[in-house]
Amino acid sequence: MARPSRAVISRAPTLDDVARAAGLSSMTVSRALNTPDQVRSETVKKVLAAVKATGYIPNALAGGLASRRSKLIAVLVPHLNDPLFADTLQAMGETLSQRGYQMLLCSAGYTPQTETELVSTLMSRRPDGIMLTGIHHANDLKKIIFNASVPVVETWDITPTPIDMLVGFSHEKAGLATAEYLLGKGYRRPGLLWTTERTAAQRKNGLYEGLARHGITDAPYVESQLPARFADGRAGAAQLLETTELDVIICGSDILAQGAISELQARGLRVPQDVAVMGFGDLDFAAANVPAITTVALDRYAIGARAATLLANRIEGRSDGEQIIDIGFHLTERESA
Amino acid sequence: MARPSRAVISRAPTLDDVARAAGLSSMTVSRALNTPDQVRSETVKKVLAAVKATGYIPNALAGGLASRRSKLIAVLVPHLNDPLFADTLQAMGETLSQRGYQMLLCSAGYTPQTETELVSTLMSRRPDGIMLTGIHHANDLKKIIFNASVPVVETWDITPTPIDMLVGFSHEKAGLATAEYLLGKGYRRPGLLWTTERTAAQRKNGLYEGLARHGITDAPYVESQLPARFADGRAGAAQLLETTELDVIICGSDILAQGAISELQARGLRVPQDVAVMGFGDLDFAAANVPAITTVALDRYAIGARAATLLANRIEGRSDGEQIIDIGFHLTERESA
DNA sequence: TTGTACGCGTTATCAA
DNA sequence: TTGATAACGCGTACAA
Secondary structure, X not given: OOOOOOOOOOOOOOHHHHHHHHOOOHHHHHHHHHOHHHOOHHHHHHHHHHHHHHOOOOOHHHHHHHHOOOOEEEEEEXXXXXXXXXXXXXXXXXXXXHOOOEEEEEEOOOOHHHHHHHHHHHHHHOOOEEEEEOOOOOHHHHHHHHHHOOOEEEEOOOOOOOOOEEEEOOHHHHHHHHHHHHHHOOOOOEEEEEEOXXXXXXXXXXXXXXXXXXXOOOOOEEEEOOOOOHHHHXXXXXXXXXXXXXXXXXXXXXXXXXXXXXXXXXXXXXXXXXXXXXXXXXXXXXXXOOOOOEEEEOOHHHHHHHHHHHHHHHHOOOOOOOOEEEOOOEEEOOOOO | OOOOOOOOOOOOOOHHHHHHHHOOOHHHHHHHHHOHHHOOHHHHHHHHHHHHHHOOOOOHHHHHHHHOOOOEEEEEEOOOOOHHHHHHHHHHHHHHHHOOOEEEEEXXXXXXXXXXXXXXXXXXXXOOEEEEEOOOOOHHHHHHHHHHOOOEEEEOOOOOXXXXXXXXXXXXXXXXXXXXXXXXXXXOOEEEEEEOOHHHHHHHHHHHHHHHOOOOOOOOEEEEOOOOOHHHHHHHHHHXXXXXXXOEEEEOXXXXXXXXXXXXXXXXXXXXXXXXXXXXXXXXXXOOOOOOOEEEEOOHHHHHHHHHHHHHHHHOOOOOOOOEEEOOOEEEOOOOO
């Protein structure tokens, strides 16, 4: 509330203000804050005192402009309310924060088109790195990234030819493993309850291939919206039950599985005795559900943490080791299938 | 792959490059891109062609430095995997994106301490606005924000004395309404399954007050971790059942309610006939659950959208109308209580 | 409608 | 170890 004395225009203190207060040059203050090793420790102390006295807050806009390093990471996820990606995002945020980076976050939807538009906008922030979800991106996106030569991590899927770095796993193999597991359990009349998404589609391909190997080619299929919700699981299961007699409902996500189980139970059917249910993702509730959901477990948190680490290392010039990380998956047998 | 001809160092094209290509001054190019109304339409066309030819991408670091408007909004949520905040966050992202802002996102945990540290770091980005979750913040945080005189929206709670703007609802009233509803339904032996969080604590206060008015002062209470998960709901319900005979379990969130219902059913108890369960939040699954969860419904999406709108309007100098928005809540009777 | 001059706050570079 | 100077790329303010 105090009016500034004299004709001093109120503005945020700058490096120069700190320098003046400390009786040093602004360059020395800059060094004292960023690379204290290069400055006499007494001088550092003086600087820190002046920073406190002036209430100085660095201007990362100016710093980024001058240094050409923004310390910003652009992160694109399909949807912020898709529980599949939430842990990954949380892990990214934690890891990046520890490494001194900040997250510029966008929900890109489930289409490469909007993703490309968003990235081209985000590039104006001159991010030091980019995190993408999935490996299916528009060519324009790749061009933009290539021209800017920004490090990129793709996540949640795997390919021998990523744009740059990658942390994920094979959805085809996960689908195949699911098919083999269920067939090994003796299920022969599966129905699919799936989402319309690229990685989910690849799981479906693997699944179909596995089923086809055992001559099952006519499994009924119901599609649900994105992000998948509990109610979609119920509705989808209901729809599948109408078509033909099933012994297992294979779901594109645990959420759908939870809903499907609920629908079956509401109809007086026992899971898995009457109809089994298979999930995907091993979300928080899967193990505690009644019955516990048999699912494909992923270390979703690790995807985020490792992707962030990969990116930070690359940015800082220490790209040790593999740049394509297969975190794998684990078919976790529980009660529902 | 083409090596740049002559001694031209490869670098991102700037406004000057575009200007040269278009035979105009850089200032005209800047105007053509930012305020095309002020430029002859033919000139604008020339500029756009030159932008395309050069592959120019604006540098928001430089732009923000010069204009003192970063078009960045710092958003702080407790946790990125807390489904309670996910829709709000998604809505914020969408609205801000439409208005030309980008989200600098941080998960701040559930304590004012870490929140303050994060904000002080984020301030170096010179955000045009800040979104906070809840109304309980450290004094240092308020000081930082006040000194920087940045617009702020607090969300998810209400108080007559916000830092600045606010979009939320009264948790005390929600708690009180819950108590009155359940007492009206005839329940007299409630147990609480709650989370350790500030806003949740206020709901609990309201709840206790409502219960006390009817002489109920000894309701057993079990606390669960944050963010609350399905398994915590099961475990918490199990713990409550050990203490004394209950006719209703009142939960701090729908997730806990879903878990509690599951635990009760697993024990052969009927919900609500044997023990009722009350939720909070009206999450995606609440209506479709079996039994459908009676809960306190909130327009979580609206919190995010309105908060973003409030902030964008303020930044752009058109602060019309109320700056404290009570979005209210709605006690939604379903089957579980 | 377009252009010129300058400043935004910092860091890279080189000199002392 | 510290300082002087010149970018970094853009927008504001004013002039033409």
